[in-house]
Amino acid sequence: MAKTSPSEAQSPSSRELLAETHDEISSRADTVWTRGEGRAPAIAKHRKQALKAGSRGRIAVVDGCRTPFVRAGEQFKDMDVVDLASVPAAELVRRLALDPNEIDQSVFGVVVPALYAPNLGREVVLRTTLPDRIPGATVNLACASSNRAIAQGVESILAGQADVVLAGGAESLSTVPITYSRNASQRFMELAKAKSLPAKAATLAKISPKDLAPNPPAIAEYATGETMGQSCEKMAKENAVSRVAQDEIALHSHLRAAAAAAEGRFDDQIVPTYAPGYGPVVDRDTGIRPDSSMEALAKLRPVFDRGYGTLTAGNSSPLTDGASAVLLMTESKAKALGYEPLGFVRSYAFAALDPATQLLQGPAYAAPQALDRAGLKLSDMHLVEMHEAFAAQILSNMKAFASKKFARDELGRSAPVGEVDLDRFNVNGGSISIGHPFGATGGRVTIQVLNELKRRDEQFGLITVCAAGGNGFAMVVER
Numbered sequence: 001m002a003k004t005s006p007s008e009a010q011s012p013s014s015r016e017l018l019a020e021t022h023d024e025i026s027s028r029a030d031t032v033w034t035r036g037e038g039r040a041p042a043i044a045k046h047r048k049q050a051l052k053a054g055s056r057g058r059i060a061v062v063d064g065c066r067t068p069f070v071r072a073g074e075q076f077k078d079m080d081v082v083d084l085a086s087v088p089a090a091e092l093v094r095r096l097a098l099d100p101n102e103i104d105q106s107v108f109g110v111v112v113p114a115l116y117a118p119n120l121g122r123e124v125v126l127r128t129t130l131p132d133r134i135p136g137a138t139v140n141l142a143c144a145s146s147n148r149a150i151a152q153g154v155e156s157i158l159a160g161q162a163d164v165v166l167a168g169g170a171e172s173l174s175t176v177p178i179t180y181s182r183n184a185s186q187r188f189m190e191l192a193k194a195k196s197l198p199a200k201a202a203t204l205a206k207i208s209p210k211d212l213a214p215n216p217p218a219i220a221e222y223a224t225g226e227t228m229g230q231s232c233e234k235m236a237k238e239n240a241v242s243r244v245a246q247d248e249i250a251l252h253s254h255l256r257a258a259a260a261a262a263e264g265r266f267d268d269q270i271v272p273t274y275a276p277g278y279g280p281v282v283d284r285d286t287g288i289r290p291d292s293s294m295e296a297l298a299k300l301r302p303v304f305d306r307g308y309g310t311l312t313a314g315n316s317s318p319l320t321d322g323a324s325a326v327l328l329m330t331e332s333k334a335k336a337l338g339y340e341p342l343g344f345v346r347s348y349a350f351a352a353l354d355p356a357t358q359l360l361q362g363p364a365y366a367a368p369q370a371l372d373r374a375g376l377k378l379s380d381m382h383l384v385e386m387h388e389a390f391a392a393q394i395l396s397n398m399k400a401f402a403s404k405k406f407a408r409d410e411l412g413r414s415a416p417v418g419e420v421d422l423d424r425f426n427v428n429g430g431s432i433s434i435g436h437p438f439g440a441t442g443g444r445v446t447i448q449v450l451n452e453l454k455r456r457d458e459q460f461g462l463i464t465v466c467a468a469g470g471n472g473f474a475m476v477v478e479r
Helices: 006-010 019-027 081-095 120-127 145-158 182-193 197-205 228-238 243-262 294-298 331-336 363-374 391-402 404-409 441-456
Strands: 059-066 105-109 136-139 164-171 320-330 343-352 383-386 460-467 471-478
Touching: 019 243, 019 391, 059 081, 059 145, 059 331, 059 441, 081 120, 081 164, 081 320, 105 120, 105 145, 120 136, 120 164, 136 145, 145 164, 145 320, 145 343, 145 441, 145 460, 145 471, 164 441, 182 197, 228 391, 243 294, 243 391, 320 331, 320 441, 343 363, 343 441, 363 391, 363 460, 363 471, 383 441, 391 404, 391 460, 441 460, 441 471
Parallel strands: 105 136, 105 164, 383 460
Antiparallel strands: 059 320, 059 343, 164 320, 343 471, 460 471
């Protein structure tokens, strides 16, 4: 069993830091939104199917690593997703002394791909000089993109199509392509086809000055037109989530991440990364604020609903650049190559709901399925690693886990999933402090929880990630 570090011993317990959060979950869980009794969605009818290890054993996560997570527009501003993803991918092969010919597939997730390199999974193979026979694929499941990449790798191994899969994800929110109006785009296409100067001039004359105004990217739902922050603000109101509890979650994230960084718990997970131009090496996450306090957080004004809102820059995850990667293989293959895996994938589940209702509540539907497929309960989990898109989203899902009303109305179950033990929740911080490169976060939480289970010599961990479109993901891992 891991010993308690000096910083852990001196810092307040999670229960102390999250007093209002605990009260909301324990005493007011049934204030969570539901459709109403008798209107439970089809999730209650889903067949429970566990992962079958087969003769080759379980699916092992042999190792994983990531770049530092850096606020957008800072040190990684000149690196695209191919640059970023190649860093942890190359490091995994190097540190494991892996024969590259053992790799069967490369699968990477990204939300905004590089404009001229849309297949990130394949570009990673070529950039890191892995054998060019390795097929590469790219997936997009918003904030759960690298979770989808990992799951796809697991599925390929279970299907017997691969023994070893390199999986991960990246995001560069510093290099998002800027678009123009549809009229301007159409005219530019016409301009490229025009053969003569008069034809080119005639086409240019059709473009008005307003057409040349760039359309700034917005993290908005195509189906509803609402930004993620606006949708989560609505969730905070509908689920009766307080501003105080949100700020507690944010403070907990920063203090726990700061302690983990100071103790060196991220050292093996983070690959020191050189930005272009031979600048200084970046070897730590740049968003962690060890001096954060409830008083400082309380002074911040709401961002998405300036009149009546509770979501601020302090209790929301920042725009971030970064990448992560893990190496998956069969248990028998890992043993044959002499590796001791970080852990194993016990089960996972994807779920979804109407994005116009509770956009980021997907984990509340995915987690019970993943736990059922693992043959375990929430109370069996030694660690719970939840992606913190917004503190309000964390609280909404935690209340759903604990709510008898939600279990009855939304899940068609007689008992709730249970209360998350706050002393086992995001013990090394989460996305609010560490950062959230959309395509890379799923890999980060997987690496983080497995390393912490190893440090503590404990067995089971639950991962949850919300995603745009009303999607949710949950995975149970074990050592």
